[in-house]
Every structure is written in C-alpha cells, then in structure tokens.
Amino acid sequence: MTRELKWVALAALLCFGVVTIGAAYWAVVRADSLRERSDNARNVIAEQRIRRGAILDRDGEQLAYSEVTETGLARRVYPYPQAAAPVGYYSVTYGTAGIEAAFDADLRGDDQASAWRDLVDDLLHRAPQGSDVRSTVDLDVQLAASEAFGSHSGAVVVAHVPSGRVLAMVSQPNYDPNQLDAAWETLARDVETSPLLNRATAGQYQPGGALQTVVLAAMLAAQPDLSRQGGYVLNSEVPDVDTPVRVNGLELTCLPGTPSRPLTLAEAYLFGCPAPFARAMESGLTPGHLWERLDALGLLTSPVLSGFTTAAGSPPPLLHDETPSEELVAALTGQGDLTVTPLQMLQVIAAIANQGNAVPLHLVDAVRAPGSGEWESLELPARRPALLRADVASAVRLTMLQASAQSPYVSQARLGDLVIYGHSALAYGGPDATPYVWFAGFADVTESDQPEAVAVVVVIESEDDPALAAQVAGAALAAAVGVE
Amino acid sequence: MTDRAVLRTGEFDLEDMPASRWREAALLVLAGLIILVNHVALVVARDRPWTSLWPVGVWAGCAVVGHAVLNRRLPRRDPLLFPLAMFLTGWGLNLIDRLVPSYADRQTLWLVVGVAALLAVSFLPRDLRWLSRYRYTWLIGGLALLGITILIGENPSSTGPRLWLWLGFGRVYYQPSELLKIVLVVFLASFFADHQRYMRTDTIRVWRWRVPSPAFLAPVLLMWGVCMVVLVWQRDLGTATLFFVVFMFMLYLTSGQALLLVGGAVLLLAAAAAAYTQFDVVTLRVDVWADPWSTADSDAYQIVQSLMAVAAGGVFGQGIAQGQPTIIPVVHSDFAFAAVAEEWGLVGTITIVATLAVIVVRGLSIAARTRFVFRSLLASGLSMMLAVQSLLIMGGVLRIVPLTGVTLPFVSYGGSSLLTSFVIAGLLLVLSTDERMPV
Numbered sequence: 001m002t003r004e005l006k007w008v009a010l011a012a013l014l015c016f017g018v019v020t021i022g023a024a025y026w027a028v029v030r031a032d033s034l035r036e037r038s039d040n041a042r043n044v045i046a047e048q049r050i051r052r053g054a055i056l057d058r059d060g061e062q063l064a065y066s067e068v069t070e071t072g073l074a075r076r077v078y079p080y081p082q083a084a085a086p087v088g089y090y091s092v093t094y095g096t097a098g099i100e101a102a103f104d105a106d107l108r109g110d111d112q113a114s115a116w117r118d119l120v121d122d123l124l125h126r127a128p129q130g131s132d133v134r135s136t137v138d139l140d141v142q143l144a145a146s147e148a149f150g151s152h153s154g155a156v157v158v159a160h161v162p163s164g165r166v167l168a169m170v171s172q173p174n175y176d177p178n179q180l181d182a183a184w185e186t187l188a189r190d191v192e193t194s195p196l197l198n199r200a201t202a203g204q205y206q207p208g209g210a211l212q213t214v215v216l217a218a219m220l221a222a223q224p225d226l227s228r229q230g231g232y233v234l235n236s237e238v239p240d241v242d243t244p245v246r247v248n249g250l251e252l253t254c255l256p257g258t259p260s261r262p263l264t265l266a267e268a269y270l271f272g273c274p275a276p277f278a279r280a281m282e283s284g285l286t287p288g289h290l291w292e293r294l295d296a297l298g299l300l301t302s303p304v305l306s307g308f309t310t311a312a313g314s315p316p317p318l319l320h321d322e323t324p325s326e327e328l329v330a331a332l333t334g335q336g337d338l339t340v341t342p343l344q345m346l347q348v349i350a351a352i353a354n355q356g357n358a359v360p361l362h363l364v365d366a367v368r369a370p371g372s373g374e375w376e377s378l379e380l381p382a383r384r385p386a387l388l389r390a391d392v393a394s395a396v397r398l399t400m401l402q403a404s405a406q407s408p409y410v411s412q413a414r415l416g417d418l419v420i421y422g423h424s425a426l427a428y429g430g431p432d433a434t435p436y437v438w439f440a441g442f443a444d445v446t447e448s449d450q451p452e453a454v455a456v457v458v459v460i461e462s463e464d465d466p467a468l469a470a471q472v473a474g475a476a477l478a479a480a481v482g483v484e
Numbered sequence: 485m486t487d488r489a490v491l492r493t494g495e496f497d498l499e500d501m502p503a504s505r506w507r508e509a510a511l512l513v514l515a516g517l518i519i520l521v522n523h524v525a526l527v528v529a530r531d532r533p534w535t536s537l538w539p540v541g542v543w544a545g546c547a548v549v550g551h552a553v554l555n556r557r558l559p560r561r562d563p564l565l566f567p568l569a570m571f572l573t574g575w576g577l578n579l580i581d582r583l584v585p586s587y588a589d590r591q592t593l594w595l596v597v598g599v600a601a602l603l604a605v606s607f608l609p610r611d612l613r614w615l616s617r618y619r620y621t622w623l624i625g626g627l628a629l630l631g632i633t634i635l636i637g638e639n640p641s642s643t644g645p646r647l648w649l650w651l652g653f654g655r656v657y658y659q660p661s662e663l664l665k666i667v668l669v670v671f672l673a674s675f676f677a678d679h680q681r682y683m684r685t686d687t688i689r690v691w692r693w694r695v696p697s698p699a700f701l702a703p704v705l706l707m708w709g710v711c712m713v714v715l716v717w718q719r720d721l722g723t724a725t726l727f728f729v730v731f732m733f734m735l736y737l738t739s740g741q742a743l744l745l746v747g748g749a750v751l752l753l754a755a756a757a758a759a760y761t762q763f764d765v766v767t768l769r770v771d772v773w774a775d776p777w778s779t780a781d782s783d784a785y786q787i788v789q790s791l792m793a794v795a796a797g798g799v800f801g802q803g804i805a806q807g808q809p810t811i812i813p814v815v816h817s818d819f820a821f822a823a824v825a826e827e828w829g830l831v832g833t834i835t836i837v838a839t840l841a842v843i844v845v846r847g848l849s850i851a852a853r854t855r856f857v858f859r860s861l862l863a864s865g866l867s868m869m870l871a872v873q874s875l876l877i878m879g880g881v882l883r884i885v886p887l888t889g890v891t892l893p894f895v896s897y898g899g900s901s902l903l904t905s906f907v908i909a910g911l912l913l914v915l916s917t918d919e920r921m922p923v
Binding site for chain 2: 003005007012020027032040
C-alpha cells in the first residue's frame with residue numbers, strides 16, 4: 001500500500017501545484033486586464049477615495065469641496081448650485097464639467113508628488129490629496145446675476161477688464177450638481193432645454209441685432225480718417241432709417257418704441273434699426289472688410305478661456321465681392337449662418353471697453369498644493385492683441401454711452417449713478433424664428449489712470465422684450481461694481 | 485510526569501521526542517505572532533478599540549491548553565499537525581473578523597468547540613478499534629442524519645440549499661453532511677480493511693488487465709448511490725464530488741488497481757454529464773465556469789469578482805482591511821481564499837496552499853508508517869478528505885474547476901466545517917502516535 005500512498009501523495013501535491021499556478025496566473029499574468037475591466041468596482045472605489053481639492057471663489061468661499069464619509073470615501077458637495085455653470089460637476093459615473101473638468105488633474109492631485117512619494121502613499125493606502133483651485137468667480141456677482149435671471153432660459157457672463165477675470169457665469173436652465181447622479185437620466189435626455197449645456201461658453205446663438213456693434217465697428221474702421229469723419233458718420237441723418245429689412249423670410253424692424261423721426265447712424269444703432277447696417281456695403285464697407293473684422297474680433301474661432309475648451313459655431317461661408325446680396329444682408333443683420341456664444345460676444349465687448357485690446361479671459365487664477373498655504377498663480381497668455389483700432393473702439397464706446405442715455409432699454413441697466421455703456425438687440429433663432437433678447441455692455445470703473453471696466457453679456461431665450469436682458473445686466477453690474 | 489512517560493517508552497526515538505515537542509511549541513508561537521500582527525494591523529486600519537484583540541487571546545488560550553493536554557495524552561504525536569491547523573484557523577479568525585465582524589464571536593466560539601473536540605478525541609481509546617467495531621452503527625447513524633436533513637433541513641440564511649439542522653437553541657445550526665465525511669471514511673476504512681486481502685487477490689482478467697472481481701462493484705455502487713442522493717436531494721455538488729473522489733482513492737489504496745480510478749472517473753463524468761442536463765444549478769455552475777465573461781454582471785458575477793480580487797492582490801496583497809474583497813457575495817465562506825488572495829496576495833495564497841499540502845502529506849505519511857490496514861486507510865482517507873475539499877474550493881475560486889460550495893478547511897467561516905476539520909486533525913494526531921504503545 002505504500003506504493004499507492006506515494007502515488008496519491010504525488011497526485012495531491014501536483015494538484016496543489018496547479019492551484020498555485022492558477023493563483024499566480026490571475027494575480028500576475030492576467031492581473032492588469034482584470035484590474036482595468038470597467039466592471040471592476042475597485043476602480044470606482046479608488047476614485048471615490050481621492051480627496052479632491054476644493055474650488056473657491058475669489059474671496060475664498062467654497063464653491064465645491066469633498067467631504068469624507070464614514071466609509072472613507074469622499075462625497076462632492078456644492079454649497080451654491082447657482083454656480084454650476086462655472087464650477088461644473090464631478091461624478092464618478094458621469095464624468096466632469098466646468099472647472100471640475102478643466103482643472104481635473106490639479107483637483108485630483110495627479111503628478112504633484114514625486115514617484116517616491118506616490119509609492120509610499122500607495123503602500124500605506126493613503127488617500128490621494130488634490131490641490132485647491134481658486135476661481136475668479138465672485139460669489140456676490142454670481143448670486144446676483146443668477147437671481148436677476150430668474151427662471152428665464154439663456155446665459156449671463158460678466159468679466160473684469162482689463163484683467164479678464166470672469167466674475168460670473170450663469171447658464172439656464174440649470175441643474176443641481178449635488179443631485180447629478182440621481183437626476184442624470186432626466187438631465188441628459190432633456191434635449192428640449194439641455195440643462196447640462198453651458199450656454200455661456202457653448203450655447204450657439206443667432207447674433208441678430210447684437211452684431212450691429214461689430215458692423216458699426218467695421219463701418220467706422222472702413223473710414224479713411226476717423227478723427228475727422230467719425231463724428232460726421234455717426235451723427236448725420238440716415239435716409240429711410242426705419243425701412244424694414246427682409247431676410248430669410250423675416251421682417252426686421254427697429255426695436256419697439258423707436259421715435260418716428262429722422263435718426264442718425266448712432267441713433268439707429270441705439271434703437272436697433274437694421275436698415276443702415278443692412279445697407280453698410282453702400283457706404284464704403286466691403287465684404288472683405290466685414291469678414292476681416294469678424295475674424296479679428298474672434299467671432300469665427302473659439303474664444304480663449306484659459307484652461308477650458310470653448311466652442312464656436314461652424315464658420316459661415318467666406319464673404320467676398322461675389323457673395324449674393326441676400327447673403328450679405330443676412331450676414332450684416334446677424335441673421336445669416338454665423339452663430340456666436342455669449343463668451344465670444346463678451347470678448348468683443350471687453351475689447352471695446354479696453355481701448356480695442358483683447359483681454360485674457362480666465363476663470364481660474366491660482367492653484368494651492370495640498371498642505372501648502374501658498375497660492376501659485378497660473379500663467380495667462382502674454383499676448384494681448386489689438387482687436388480694434390483704439391479710435392474705432394473709442395467711437396463705438398461713445399455710441400454705447402449715448403445709448404444708455406437715450407435707449408429705453410439700455411437705460412434699464414442703469415442702477416443709481418452707475419455709468420453704463422450698452423446695446424440692446426433682438427435676434428431670431430432656429431427654424432421657427434424664436435426671438436432672443438441680447439444685452440452687451442460694460443460699466444466704466446476707472447479710478448486712477450489705468451482704465452478699468454466690468455463687461456457683461458446677457459442673452460435670454462424666447463423673449464422679445466430687450467428690457468429684460470438690460471435689467472439682468474444692470475443687476476450683475478451693480479453687484480460687480482459694488483465690489484470692484 | 486511526561487518526561488517519565490518518555491523514558492518509559494525508551495525504545496522509540498528517545499532523543500527525538502522533546503525536540504519534536506519544542507518544535508510544536510515553536511511553531512505555535514510563530515503562528516501566534518503572525519496572527520497577532522495581522523489582528524493588530526486590522527485594529528489599526530479600522531480604528532477599533534484594542535479590546536477587539538480578544539479573539540487572538542482566545543486563540544492563544546486554545547493553543548496553550550491544546551499543547552499542554554496533547555503533551556499529556558499523545559506525547560509521541562506528529563509535531564506539525566496541531567500548529568498548522570491552529571495557524572490556518574487563526575488566520576481564518578483574522579479574515580472573518582475583517583470581512584464580517586459580527587460573525588467573529590461565533591467563529592471564535594467554534595474554535596473553542598473545535599479544539600475541545602480535538603482534545604476529546606485524544607482522550608478516547610487510542611487503538612481506535614471502537615471506531616472499526618461499530619462501523620455499521622456509525623454509517624446508519626450518519627445516513628439517518630442525512631435523511632433527516634433531507635426531510636426537515638433548513639438554511640440559516642433562509643435561501644439556498646437546505647443542508648443544516650437546527651440544534652434547538654439560538655441561531656446554532658449543524659450541517660450533518662460534515663459529520664458524514666468522517667463517518668464515511670471510518671466505515672470505508674473498516675470495510676476495506678476487512679476485505680483487503682480478497683480485493684488484492686480475487687481478480688478477473690478483462691482482456692489484458694487484471695481487475696478486482698465484480699463482487700467489489702457492490703460497495704462502489706453503494707457509495708455512488710449515496711453521492712447521487714446527496715446530489716439529487718440536496719443539490720450539493722461539492723459534497724457529492726468530495727465523497728466520491730475520496731472513496732475512489734480509498735478503493736485504489738486498498739486494491740492497488742489504478743484502473744479502478746479510471747472507472748471511477750468515468751462514473752463521475754457520467755454523473756456530472758447527467759446532472760448538467762438535469763439540474764439547473766449544475767448547468768449554471770458549469771456554464772459560468774466555461775465562460776464567465778459574457779455573464780460577468782449576472783450569473784458569473786461572483787466568480788468574476790473573485791478573479792478581480794485575486795488580481796487586485798497581486799504578489800504582495802493589499803494588506804488586511806485594505807482591499808475590497810467584500811464586493812464578492814458571501815466572501816466569508818465560499819470565497820475566503822479569494823479574500824486571502826486580495827489582502828495577502830500570492831504570498832498569502834501560496835502560504836495557505838503550502839500549509840494545507842503539508843497537513844495532507846503528513847497525514848499520508850502517518851498512513852504509510854502504520855502497520856495496520858484500518859489505521860492506514862483511516863489516516864489516508866481523512867487526509868484525502870481535507871485535500872480534495874481544499875482543492876475543490878480553491879480550484880473553484882480560481883476557475884480551475886467549476887465552483888462547488890464547499891468550505892476551505894480551517895479557514896472559512898462555518899462551525900460545522902471547523903468542528904469536522906478539528907476532529908479530523910484530532911484523529912490524525914491519535915493515528916500518528918505509535919499503536920504499539922500500551923494505552
């Protein structure tokens with residue numbers, strides 16, 4: 001029987017050997033493919049253990065932070081859901097958006113520590129710590145703009161000039177980032193209102209009358225000697241100023257409440273009369289000039305918002321001398337193929353407020369490593385190209401100031417003794433020509449010799465009263481100037 | 485007094501004996517240190533109070549008492565079996581306290597019961613003839629218990645196979661098929677020992693091979709029948725396979741006919757094929773084993789999660805309480821081995837496999853040393869019971885064989901299983917002492 005026992009012992013040892021090889025196969029050979037499987041809950045748990053950095057407003061108020069629960073996992077908290085447009089969301093299941101997406105690597109704490117530190121942390125199972133991110137958002141302005149916007153659909157974006165700090169960004173309909181996981185199905189499926197779309201940076205709007213600022217700038221830039229002829233161009237009466245303009249089946253007119261008397265070009269601008277702008281080609285402007293101006297003002301490319309991916313509409317077909325006149329009229333009245341985002345419009349307004357020079361728009365200005373009290377400023381693009389000639393910017397600026405005195409709409413943005421430069425406009429978007437109201441303008445807050453301003457762009461969907469947009473802009477500016 | 489006992493037995497390994505006793509004590513201390521370090525790490529990682537180290541204290545008490553009593557009762561025992569069994573059980577305590585803290589009390593209690601049972605076995609007559617003499621009583625008793633379980637068995641977790649009997653108090657249940665493991669080995673060892681001479685000589689020729697006469701087919705069929713009953717009425721694939729494989733090996737050891745193993749394998753495969761077509765639970769287990777990936781989120785969830793746990797452990801493991809083995813459903817009983825793999829890595833799994841392999845090889849060598857056929861068959865049968873059970877569950881967890889719901893001896897949660905394992909260890913310890921010693 002000893003012989004048989006030897007065989008049995010050998011067989012048992014062989015089987016134990018096979019088990020060992022099996023364990024080694026899964027633990028070493030196949031380990032990586034198993035670890036990377038999307039249904040491996042360990043990846044989600046590892047993600048939830050990360051102590052993500054906080055997102056602060058410019059005064060250090062927390063806009064987003066991670067709270068560690070009893071289970072050792074972190075939960076993201078957003079104390080101000082009204083700030084969802086700039087802050088965005090972070091979800092293990094659905095990814096990230098806004099600052100949470102743009103500064104994800106910093107917030108997660110990737111590539112901060114040395115390889116040695118990473119190894120030690122990993123061995124000791126220390127939860128990874130992310131950096132805090134300081135945004136340029138001013139919570140007071142953000143809340144004021146959000147409150148003034150009410151339940152409308154659309155966007156507001158406010159920025160400081162010349163620093164380019166974005167003080168507020170509202171996109172409505174909104175969502176509560178605290179409830180994102182629970183509400184995702186509804187939010188993502190709602191193509192009607194698309195609450196997850198950040199309308200301020202990515203909403204493609206028909207510019208309509210809001211493009212008059214750009215066309216006016218192009219008309220002024222086309223004058224050979226603006227210092228002598230500028231006043232003449234702006235202040236001479238325009239014939240047939242209230243003639244309706246027909247474009248793509250729409251009949252465009254001056255804004256309601258326009259006085260029935262002869263108007264100058266400046267007055268046509270402030271009352272939103274389309275006719276003089278539709279006829280701009282008759283007074284020396286060429287399609288090439290207009291195209292050049294659209295390009296220079298950044299309406300054909302995505303605007304730069306440091307660290308962010310922004311959107312631009314698909315560029316319209318190139319305008320040139322052979323372009324049919326109906327297409328030119330559509331382009332000049334903002335009812336053509338060109339669509340713009342509120343951020344693109346803000347870039348134009350900020351340049352006008354800034355003597356024609358571009359401002360480096362940004363939403364985050366500093367990052368603080370975990371455990372460090374020092375904020376490390378982020379680098380901004382050094383180049384500040386001139387988008388407009390200083391004299392053109394100055395002439396447009398004066399016209400916008402005149403608007404705040406005369407326009408029944410722009411004047412609604414004035415609160416107290418706040419000096420406003422602005423322009424109200426109507427646009428029609430989509431196949432069913434839904435009306436939009438625009439407001440674009442700024443408040444001059446220069447105190448010393450360095451010019452300063454707060455620029456604002458408002459667009460409200462499915463409304464035809466330009467006063468609504470002006471009121472929202474006024475509330476946002478008042479909050480911003482109170483702080484500035 | 486023990487020293488005098490050693491001197492009295494003069495003719496056997498006079499020098500070796502104190503050394504082997506020290507070896508057992510040293511191994512117990514080493515095992516205790518490993519278990520203590522693990523439990524301290526658990527307490528630190530989970531921020532538990534230091535008083536929650538008490539299971540280690542109970543373990544140490546069992547080790548000291550066990551060692552002392554065994555020194556008195558079985559001074560010439562195998563020095564490895566008791567410390568290795570205690571090592572695995574202590575590791576199991578670490579694991580259960582980490583996985584399901586609320587079960588730790590009960591498992592610690594079962595450890596005390598198990599060690600008590602082991603020591604009780606050591607107090608029974610050492611020639612074990614009483615086991616052999618009443619073999620039919622044991623068998624009928626065991627089968628009767630099985631029958632009662634089939635009739636009125638329940639499942640403490642209220643779903644799943646009804647393999648347990650309520651003991652009439654608290655939430656204490658016993659699984660009679662565990663007892664049947666020992667009873668069957670005892671019966672077969674006794675039966676084969678009485679008939680071995682005929683089985684070796686009474687052979688017929690089938691073409692070129694000599695096989696035992698068909699008369700010996702009767703016990704084979706009887707055993708196969710018992711397994712089929714377990715399989716059909718209780719859907720307990722693991723226990724049925726376990727019984728049958730151990731039985732075939734004991735038949736092989738008795739008869740020396742390797743051909744019988746082939747025949748047994750054919751019968752096993754036939755039964756498996758029939759079960760595959762007849763029983764949904766078997767179909768499911770086999771399909772999931774053949775291809776777990778396509779149903780990783782439903783039927784194969786458990787096994788795929790188990791493999792992910794092994795992968796997460798890698799070579800050195802995540803450390804106790806640092807991995808996520810609790811993702812695997814019922815990890816503390818069927819998948820204890822996967823939890824070891826995640827938190828102690830390949831190092832831990834190889835340690836478990838090696839420890840079990842040493843226990844089995846020591847058991848088989850005890851079988852080889854004895855001059856009595858019954859004792860030899862008993863030792864080898866009990867060792868094979870531990871070996872096959874370990875291999876079935878470890879192979880199942882690692883997707884080497886289809887998953888069968890048996891426990892990992894000494895390590896998994898479960899009182900019946902722990903008690904059985906300790907009784908087996910106790911019987912092996914008794915068998916390891918020289919039978920010529922006067923009792």
